[in-house]
Amino acid sequence: MPRPPATPKSWPNRIMVEPGKLASPFGSADVLPEQTVAEPDYAARPSRRLEIAIAASALALSVTALLVSRAIPLRMGGGGIDPRWWPTLLSVLASALSALLVAMSLFGQTPARGEMEAAEPDGWTRMLLALALSALYVFAWSHLGYVGPTLVFNLVLLRIFGLRSWKALGVYSVVTTAFIYGLFHYLLRVPL
Amino acid sequence: MNALLDGMLAVFEPSVMLCLGVGVLVGMLVGMFPGVTATMAVALASGFTMTLEPVQGLAVLLTIYVAANFGDRIPSILINTPGTPASIATTFDGYPMAKNGQAGLALIVSALVSAIGIMASMVLFAGASVPLAQLALRFGPSEMFAVVILAMTIMISISSKSITKGLLAGVIGLFIATVGRDPITGDARFTFGVRELNGGLDFIAVIIGLFGIAELFDQLLTHREHKIKPISALGRWWPTKSEYKRIAKPTLVSGMVGLVVGIIPGAGGDIAGLLGWDRAKAASQTKASFGKGNIEGVAAADTASSATLGGSLTTTMALGIPGDSVMAVMIGSMIVWGIQPGPSLFVNQPELVVTITAIMVLATIITLAINLIRMPMMVKLLDLPKHYIWATVLVFCVVGTYATTNNLFTVTVMLCFGVVGVILKRSGIPAGPIVLGLILGPLAESNLRRSLLIDGPAGLINKPISAVLIALAVIAVVIAISAPLMARRRAKASDPVAHSTS
Numbered sequence: 001m002p003r004p005p006a007t008p009k010s011w012p013n014r015i016m017v018e019p020g021k022l023a024s025p026f027g028s029a030d031v032l033p034e035q036t037v038a039e040p041d042y043a044a045r046p047s048r049r050l051e052i053a054i055a056a057s058a059l060a061l062s063v064t065a066l067l068v069s070r071a072i073p074l075r076m077g078g079g080g081i082d083p084r085w086w087p088t089l090l091s092v093l094a095s096a097l098s099a100l101l102v103a104m105s106l107f108g109q110t111p112a113r114g115e116m117e118a119a120e121p122d123g124w125t126r127m128l129l130a131l132a133l134s135a136l137y138v139f140a141w142s143h144l145g146y147v148g149p150t151l152v153f154n155l156v157l158l159r160i161f162g163l164r165s166w167k168a169l170g171v172y173s174v175v176t177t178a179f180i181y182g183l184f185h186y187l188l189r190v191p192l
Numbered sequence: 193m194n195a196l197l198d199g200m201l202a203v204f205e206p207s208v209m210l211c212l213g214v215g216v217l218v219g220m221l222v223g224m225f226p227g228v229t230a231t232m233a234v235a236l237a238s239g240f241t242m243t244l245e246p247v248q249g250l251a252v253l254l255t256i257y258v259a260a261n262f263g264d265r266i267p268s269i270l271i272n273t274p275g276t277p278a279s280i281a282t283t284f285d286g287y288p289m290a291k292n293g294q295a296g297l298a299l300i301v302s303a304l305v306s307a308i309g310i311m312a313s314m315v316l317f318a319g320a321s322v323p324l325a326q327l328a329l330r331f332g333p334s335e336m337f338a339v340v341i342l343a344m345t346i347m348i349s350i351s352s353k354s355i356t357k358g359l360l361a362g363v364i365g366l367f368i369a370t371v372g373r374d375p376i377t378g379d380a381r382f383t384f385g386v387r388e389l390n391g392g393l394d395f396i397a398v399i400i401g402l403f404g405i406a407e408l409f410d411q412l413l414t415h416r417e418h419k420i421k422p423i424s425a426l427g428r429w430w431p432t433k434s435e436y437k438r439i440a441k442p443t444l445v446s447g448m449v450g451l452v453v454g455i456i457p458g459a460g461g462d463i464a465g466l467l468g469w470d471r472a473k474a475a476s477q478t479k480a481s482f483g484k485g486n487i488e489g490v491a492a493a494d495t496a497s498s499a500t501l502g503g504s505l506t507t508t509m510a511l512g513i514p515g516d517s518v519m520a521v522m523i524g525s526m527i528v529w530g531i532q533p534g535p536s537l538f539v540n541q542p543e544l545v546v547t548i549t550a551i552m553v554l555a556t557i558i559t560l561a562i563n564l565i566r567m568p569m570m571v572k573l574l575d576l577p578k579h580y581i582w583a584t585v586l587v588f589c590v591v592g593t594y595a596t597t598n599n600l601f602t603v604t605v606m607l608c609f610g611v612v613g614v615i616l617k618r619s620g621i622p623a624g625p626i627v628l629g630l631i632l633g634p635l636a637e638s639n640l641r642r643s644l645l646i647d648g649p650a651g652l653i654n655k656p657i658s659a660v661l662i663a664l665a666v667i668a669v670v671i672a673i674s675a676p677l678m679a680r681r682r683a684k685a686s687d688p689v690a691h692s693t694s
Contacts, residue, residue, distance in 0.1 A: 042416065054619045058360060065367060072381050081644055083374035083381055086637045090367045097360045104356065113620060114353050123413035127614070130412055130582075134590060134607055142600050154587060161412075161579035176584065180591050183240070190243055190595045 044113040051110060055101035062094035129160050146192035150177045199546025202247050203554060211248045212551070215255025216558050222256065223263020223275045225581055230260035230276055231517040232407055235399045236585070238525045239592025242396070246529040246544075251551050253525060257518050258310060258555040261461065261498055262563050265302040269295055269490075278461025278497045281469040285482065285489030292485045296426035297435075303563035305443050305491045306498040310556045312447050313454060313502025317509075318549055320455075321538070324510035328535035333643040334651045338661035340636040343457040343513040345665040348625045349672030357621045359669075364621075365629020366636060368393060375638045388601045395524040396596045397606040398630060402623040403521070404589045405610025408582060410617055415578060431487070439491035442472035446496035453496070454503020460516035461497030468496020505552070509533050509545060513632070520627045528596075 069087035133156060140149035154173035163169055184190040202208065215237075222233035233256050241249035264275030269286035282302065289298040331339065348358035371382045372392030383389040431439070446468030453464040472492030473482040482489045504515025512534030514520035523533055531537065531544065538545060593606040613623055643651050653659050 042414070050619075054621075068382065072379065074377075075379055076377070081641050083377050083379040086641065087367060087370045087381060090363050090370070094360060094363045094367065097356055097363065100356055101360070111354060111620070116618070116620070117414040119413040119618075120416060123415065126415075127409045127412040130409070130586065131607070131611065134586065137590065138600050138603050138607070141594075150587070150591075154583060157583045157586060158579055161582050163577075163579050172580065172583070176587060180587065184591065184595060190598065192591070192594075 042117050044116040044118045046110045046112050048105065048110045051105035052102070055098060055105045059095065059098035059102055062091055062098045066091035066095060126160065130157065133157060133160070146181065147177060150180070194543075196543075196546050199543035200550050202543065202547045203251070203550040205247070207245075208248055208251045208551075211244070211251035212255050212555060212558065215252045216259045216555065216562065218252075219256035219259025219261075220263040220559065220562065223260035224266050225275065225576070228275075228581065228585065229403075229407070230257055230264075230278075231521055232403045232585075233260060234518050235396070235403045235521045236588055236592055238396050238521060238528075239400065239588075239595050241525065242528060242596050246526075246531055247547055249525060249529060250548060251555075253522055254548065254551045255555040255559075257522075258501065258552060259559045261310070261501065262303060262306050262559045265306065265494060266299065269298045269302065276461075278465060278500075279494075280462055281465035281493035281497065282490060284469060284493065285484070285486050286493075288483070288485030289487065289490060293425060293427040294485070294487075296429040297431060297487070298490050299426070300429050300564065301431060301435075301439060301487055301490050302494045303560055305439065305495040307556050307560040308443060309447055309450055309495040309498030310501050310552070313451060313499045313505075314549060314552055314556075315502070316451050316454075317502040317506045317552075321506045321510045321545070324506065325535040325538040328511050329539070331535075331657065332655070333639040334647065334655050334658040335661065337636055337639040337643055338652065338658035338665070339511060339513060340632045340639070342661045342665040342668070343507075343511075344625065344628055344632065345668045346457050346459075347628055349668045354620060355669065355672045357619075358625055358672075361616070361621050361623070361625040362629045365626035365631075366633045367629075368398070368626070369630045369633020370637070375634055376641060388599065393630075394593075394597060394602045394605055395630065396528070397593050397602045398609050399521050399524060399627055400589050400593050401606040401609025402613040402616075402627060403517075404585065405607065406613025406617055406623065408585050408589070409610060409614040411578075412582065413614070413618075435487055438488055441475065442488040442492035443495045445475050446472045446492035447499045450496035450499025451503055454500030454515065455507060456503075457507050457513050457515055459500070460504065460518075461500050464500045465493045465497035468499075469493040501552070505548070509537060509548070510535060512635070514628060517624050517627065520624070520631055523631055 066088065069084055069091050072084045072087065074082060074084070133153065137149055137153040140152075151173050154176050155169050158169055158172060163172075181192060184192050203212075218233060218237065219230070222228045222230065234253050237252055237256055241252050244252070260276060261278065264279040265282050265286065267273045267275045268279040268282035269290050272283050272287040274280045274283055286298045286302065289295065328339075344362050348362050349355060369392070371389055373379070373390060374381055380390065446464075449468040449471050450461075450464040453459045453467060469482075469489055469492045472488060473479045476482065476486075476488055478486060478488065500516070504519050507513050507515035508519040508523060512523070512532070514523055526533055531541065589606065589610075590603055593603050594600060596602060616623060616626070647654070651658075652662060
């Protein structure tokens, strides 16, 4: 298949920066193709060390799965095609594929990471905070009910994600919490 | 005749029409926002539709599927960013057209050919699904196991950059499906004394985690502040008579490509769009202007990717094998509603098949009508800050998952799979084959064990259909392994200097 025209590299941020538009707060549709410049390359770099870590972790997990599969307690006697058979077969397959990945990561070419983008330094903080907050939210919901924790969750979440206007934070949190409550409690009859 | 009438009438219930409206709205919005894919939206909506009647729920999910297919073209044309992977090829000519002051024309042509593509694919669904289901009804355990293996290997070989990682993903999915009670003896497997795991991992929680949370976390990891204003000068909207004539041929050529690609399990609109654009270019008299704002390029890309919808639906409904990742998610919801996609669906609930066809057709007509109305609002929506989308997606993922079981344990499972999903994504291990393995795991295990108990290992090879299907599966893997090697060898042969110095 012939190569398609040059497309932006890493979706969803595969875009071309248009100087004309950036300069104007309203943007402009009159930028000529030759005036566009390519955005800096944000693609994730290939890494042999990472590939080895992925392959080794997969192998360790597959072997663990194999051991756990062999230890499945059986109500009736084992042997033959018993409940252990299929998980054992799958973990043996997974171990073989992981061993192949280990060999490829050690001796083969380091593969390109496709359209994957490199993580931003503050991206990890943002992601881990969102995860911790979600776990806390689930815990708070089970003890305090839906309304209070959801209001606080929405507020803190948006603050972490970069919204600075307190008015917008308040309005979004109240509206979203009320909308979800109304949708589930009254329309879908799911008690929250 | 009764099934036909009952199936049609079911769609015109006021509640179902309301669900259709909601689906169109949600689908258009998710399609328009880059990073929110149709799979993610359908996974999310699954949580909300569990309490609805099956037809109402199907109306929401199928309409999201259709409307997202229209909505994702808008950012492709206006900001050169595909709304979903299915509209990657739209950017090739759509954005250059917009920059030439023809954004309105590109949007209208895109909407028209998308509708044509979907309608043509629904004709395929109506014509091919019954014979395919009748053939599948004759399948015994060994044939069913072979079908599952073939579907998985095709999906893995198409969707994965590394065949080894793709196969590993498929095996992980099959393994996750073993959590819970053994399908034949009822022994507990990997439940570790947790009562909630006796019935297996909640399917909806796993897919919301793998597709919704993992995608969101990945965006949180990689987001950079940059602003691009959508093109706001939309220009002329309707094509001229000569432009209608010009788009007829690429629409036909790429439509055929889309129909064929759609039938292949795992191959979706993204592959079809690229292939369709390429074939239309080869057949065009103005191929030099492809990629520079050629209206034929927009027509080709969008017809091909839209024409996959009916094919995916055919494989899903007739064989019970998901045609693409959206269908994989939808099968999970259908099982919860007590609908088992597969050949028996055509015998047990023929009216439902008619209803599904009617929903798809109606959703296409409504979405087309909305797309033909000039809406400057659409351009404004593309400016919505990311933090609102992230917060909304996360809250809806949590609450939507809770709604499926009314149990916060399910939400914990979803969050765990979100973390697993983002680790897998960053490791280059695709989520698609995992979900496919999770859906098809019980089917594969029970049929293989039955086949081995009845006929022994020889049964898989002695029966002609299963032997052919397994041979095809092996060929799919061999092609997937050898194709990149051959491409590398060809590149080396054509440019030996560059390769000798690298």
